Amino acid sequence: MIIKNGRVYLNGNYEKKDLRIQDGIITEISEDIKDESDSQIFDAQYMVINPGFVDPHVHLRQPGKETEETIESGTKAAARGGFTTVGAMPNVTPVPDTTDKFNKQLKLNSNADINVVQYAPITVNETGNELVDFVELQKLGAFAFSNDGKGVTNTKTMFEAMKKIKQLNSHLAAHIEDADIFGNGVINEGTKSTEFNLPGISRVAETAQLARDLALVAETGVHYHACHISTKESVEMIRVAKEKGLNVTCEVTPHHLLLSEEDIVSDDALYKMNPPLRAKEDKDALIKGIQEGVIDIIATDHAPHVASKKEGGFIGSAFGISGIETVFPLIYTKLVKESVIPLTELINLISTKPAHIFNLSAPKISVGEKANLNIIDIMDSYSIDTNDFLSKGKNTPFNNWLVYGKIKLTVCNGKVVYGG
Incomplete structure (x- = not known):
């Protein structure tokens, strides 16, 4: 997978970078990654890429x-x-x-x-x-x-x-x-x-x-x-x-x-x-x-x-x-x-x-690290709808609240676990 055009959270700040993930590992972070194979391309224009x-x-x-x-x-x-x-x-x-x-x-x-x-x-x-x-x-x-x-x-x-x-x-x-x-x-x-x-x-x-x-x-x-x-x-x-x-x-x-x-x-x-x-x-x-x-x-x-x-x-x-x-x-x-x-x-x-x-392995966007990250469109507004919940529990007082920041993709240990 190549993630292009997003703002990547690196060392406490966001930078405009592309990411390459190969065999579950982040193998490249640079300003313009060229697709030289049959990689899946994810266009993260206007989105932020965060550690999981x-x-x-x-x-x-x-x-x-x-x-x-x-x-x-x-x-x-x-x-x-x-x-x-x-x-x-x-x-x-x-x-x-x-x-x-x-x-x-x-x-x-x-x-x-x-x-x-x-x-x-x-x-x-x-x-x-x-x-x-x-x-x-x-x-x-x-x-x-x-x-x-x-x-x-x-x-x-x-x-x-x-x-x-x-x-x-x-x-x-x-x-x-x-x-x-x-x-x-x-x-x-x-x-x-x-x-x-x-x-x-x-x-x-x-x-x-x-x-x-x-x-x-x-x-x-x-x-x-x-x-x-x-x-x-x-x-x-x-x-x-x-x-x-x-x-x-x-x-x-x-x-x-x-x-x-x-x-x-x-x-x-x-x-x-x-x-x-x-x-x-x-x-x-x-x-x-x-x-x-x-x-x-x-x-x-x-x-x-x-x-x-x-x-x-x-x-x-x-x-x-x-x-x-x-x-x-x-x-x-x-x-x-x-x-x-x-x-x-x-x-x-x-x-x-x-x-x-808690001395857990901290997700980190860095070359050589396992890909544990998410991609969020912070411009995307929507109303919270419990009918969309994947949890069995729909119990929230925030139903119908208008919010910004829709998670588009979550990758855990190099595997897409949400979105795609």
Whole structure:
């Protein structure tokens, strides 16, 4: 394949170049590549060519909930979103908490269209206080450990887990939630919980747990990654932790960057996520955290559900949004085009930095590298239509939003996995 006339992301900047891919490898980058064979030509006029995106926080649902997503459907959706690597959370059934279960999970992951790296849980079955065998699970390929979907409530358990994960020089990705404070909440404790008479989720359910964890990080030195932060207090705590030199990183989701509780106009479960949409001042603090580098990356927390779980109101419905197919166009339209962040920083947030944080192979457009890239027409505007989703989950509050930036082609390990 020869990709011509596009702007290629090279060393942090875009340059007008042509690319040649041969046997899955980028073999040439120059200003005008001549077609001397029967190569497929892709005209990328007015398009940008980026390193493949990396999302360290997705839920592929298989095994256990194949009606909501499968590894095949979820990774096809990821490819449509421009991703070439995703990190699969372990809250499936059964949880891959033993070597046997983990091996079976890896076998399922081999059905993926793109690179899937697998989390192992922190505790057995993601419940209680019994720690998994971190050493053996890392040997099998666990790139990090997380109980995502559930906070580790017991402080001693989290302390011991951090010490063991630190010894392995691995990563702990924390779902920050104090379950006792969270209670039976379904929406942010604020104006909308009052308006709709719904049980609220206190922001302290996040911030109290984060404060505890940061104290433990200061003692253990483990790499601690805070998943989907949502409050202005969390941003500030992470800022202070970094200033103190703690080994802390964090992520924010597109929905927490672009929506607040003010956008919820009815008791609509498409706006139900965990953590919940907070106040506008929290959203503003998250954007500022991105601009100032306090927040390291954008991750989707892709959480697909069947329609029946999201059709009603907040009570009794599932938490989560199907987000892996919409992250680039949403952030490009609302933050890049409106000059909140530059395009190069968006690529950093969803490609380069996620890989570096978790010691994954970073997609790089360079001669001799495997072709892991996407091509995006940033001039192409369209309305998000869940009927077009390749994910089984159509649950998003962004349906019908007008966006710019359509992914035209995704190449993973030299193979076209979307477009063509």
